[in-house]
Amino acid sequence: MCWAIPGKVVEVKGFLAKVDFEGSIKEVILAVDGVKEGDIVMVHAGVAITKMSEEEWEEEQRFLKELLEGRS
Amino acid sequence: MFKERIEEYKRGGEKIEALKSLIWRLAEELGHIKIMNFCGTHEWTVVHYGIRSLMPDNVELIAGPGCPVCITPSYAIEKAIELSLEGVKVYTYGDAYRLPSLKPVKGVRSLFEAKASGGKVDVVYSFLDAVKEARNERGEKLFFGIGFETTAPSYALSFCKGIVPEDFYFLSVLRLTPPAADYALSKVGKVSGIIAPGHVSTITGAKPWREIAHNHSMPVVISGFEPLDVLISIATILKMIKEGKSGLVIEYRRAVREDGNKLARMYIEKVFEVSDAAWRGIGIIPSSGLELTTKFSGYDAYKRFSIKKPEAKEWVSDLPKGCKCAEITLGLAKPVDCPYYLKSCTPDRPIGPCMVSSEGTCAIWARFGGGGLAEEIAKEVGVA
Numbered sequence: 001m002c003w004a005i006p007g008k009v010v011e012v013k014g015f016l017a018k019v020d021f022e023g024s025i026k027e028v029i030l031a032v033d034g035v036k037e038g039d040i041v042m043v044h045a046g047v048a049i050t051k052m053s054e055e056e057w058e059e060e061q062r063f064l065k066e067l068l069e070g071r072s
Numbered sequence: 073m074f075k076e077r078i079e080e081y082k083r084g085g086e087k088i089e090a091l092k093s094l095i096w097r098l099a100e101e102l103g104h105i106k107i108m109n110f111c112g113t114h115e116w117t118v119v120h121y122g123i124r125s126l127m128p129d130n131v132e133l134i135a136g137p138g139c140p141v142c143i144t145p146s147y148a149i150e151k152a153i154e155l156s157l158e159g160v161k162v163y164t165y166g167d168a169y170r171l172p173s174l175k176p177v178k179g180v181r182s183l184f185e186a187k188a189s190g191g192k193v194d195v196v197y198s199f200l201d202a203v204k205e206a207r208n209e210r211g212e213k214l215f216f217g218i219g220f221e222t223t224a225p226s227y228a229l230s231f232c233k234g235i236v237p238e239d240f241y242f243l244s245v246l247r248l249t250p251p252a253a254d255y256a257l258s259k260v261g262k263v264s265g266i267i268a269p270g271h272v273s274t275i276t277g278a279k280p281w282r283e284i285a286h287n288h289s290m291p292v293v294i295s296g297f298e299p300l301d302v303l304i305s306i307a308t309i310l311k312m313i314k315e316g317k318s319g320l321v322i323e324y325r326r327a328v329r330e331d332g333n334k335l336a337r338m339y340i341e342k343v344f345e346v347s348d349a350a351w352r353g354i355g356i357i358p359s360s361g362l363e364l365t366t367k368f369s370g371y372d373a374y375k376r377f378s379i380k381k382p383e384a385k386e387w388v389s390d391l392p393k394g395c396k397c398a399e400i401t402l403g404l405a406k407p408v409d410c411p412y413y414l415k416s417c418t419p420d421r422p423i424g425p426c427m428v429s430s431e432g433t434c435a436i437w438a439r440f441g442g443g444g445l446a447e448e449i450a451k452e453v454g455v456a
Contacts, residue, residue: 003113003297003431004222004271015233016200029200031225031336042274042327045165045219046198047226049336050274050327057326064304067311068090 004044091303098310111269112139112431121299134403141429145350146174146390156191163202164216221275228339241373250280251360265291265309270324277332282320296324353391353398356384395424
């Protein structure tokens with residue numbers, strides 16, 4: 001039930017958006033502020049719950065690197 | 073491309089080896105460590121990728137109460153079955169379609185069986201799809217509203233934006249995860265650390281999990297769902313234990329923000345209020361449910377169909393006799409401890425709710441062979 005999958009926003013219309021999941025387009029509810037075309041959102045049961053952030057993913061990578069190198 | 077880079081990250085074989093060694097190194101001088109996950113999807117990752125078999129003997133991974141289908145009380149299922157047989161169109165997620173009730177209603181024990189007996193039931197992917205279908209459906213309609221914090225925003229936004237038809241009633245069985253986490257920890261006894269639910273946390277943010285870490289003086293890591301994410305979270309918990317630290321770490325930073333999703337929470341607070349709520353087989357957990365506020369009571373199925381919720385003093389277990397779902401959900405037992413598991417209770421003919429949902433611990437173990445089972449067999453036959 002709490003599974004969410006990433007999709008790319010192709011169109012925003014008010015609180016709804018069309019999201020592309022590997023070629024399958026689905027209309028979803030946007031529960032996230034400031035979503036625009038091209039953003040990657042995590043969608044759970046037809047609702048976008050969060051926007052993926054490349055910057056924070058980079059931070060996650062640094063966290064892993066430090067964990068493995070024993071520095072964190 | 074960001075998405076492709078994440079895909080590549082999922083296949084990080086070398087990193088998995090390095091993390092396994094780190095986990096073994098960190099666990100070396102520690103006693104028995106029990107790490108609880110709270111999300112059925114984490115249990116899926118643990119079992120599907122055989123993560124238990126990568127753990128040293130003193131690191132035990134246990135599954136917690138994070139499956140909304142498993143903890144949906146039987147009275148709600150029974151009422152939905154009854155209404156569907158009386159001509160009310162019932163919409164449900166696929167996960168809850170085959171969920172068995174305790175008591176049969178006119179010989180029927182699930183929405184799936186109700187449909188086969190002429191009941192009006194439709195499976196939908198989302199609440200939005202149900203709303204669209206309901207607009208063209210005559211007569212009264214009902215949505216079987218299960219879910220945790222992750223699912224609640226889709227309902228809240230739909231009600232607030234006024235897109236729900238007025239004869240479409242909502243049966244809220246929405247539940248909140250931090251109160252259940254607290255409850256499970258009080259029952260299980262010694263848990264050394266928690267893998268907190270990643271997608272629930274996109275909504276709640278870090279605050280409720282930080283409180284749990286503080287109240288129980290233990291490490292809590294909000295984790296993503298790739299095997300690498302779970303291994304990083306386990307290593308982080310072990311490292312914190314070794315250094316004598318408690319507190320909260322967000323591992324799933326690409327999706328979870330410290331403050332969570334304020335917009336979603338604002339809509340949830342507009343539409344729902346927190347109440348004491350029943351968890352199947354477990355009982356009433358204080359402040360662990362969401363029900364529609366007075367402003368939206370016109371949609372409330374409890375009011376429209378006079379459905380009575382059980383109170384704490386009159387609550388009795390709503391699991392079939394002998395079924396161990398409650399203990400399994402609270403991390404007190406494993407599926408293999410249940411006398412029905414893979415004997416009379418199977419994914420094709422489930423007896424208990426944990427054998428139904430793709431996030432139910434029994435269903436996951438039945439499908440993928442349980443935690444470390446292959447390794448146990450290998451040891452027994454002398455090839456490991």
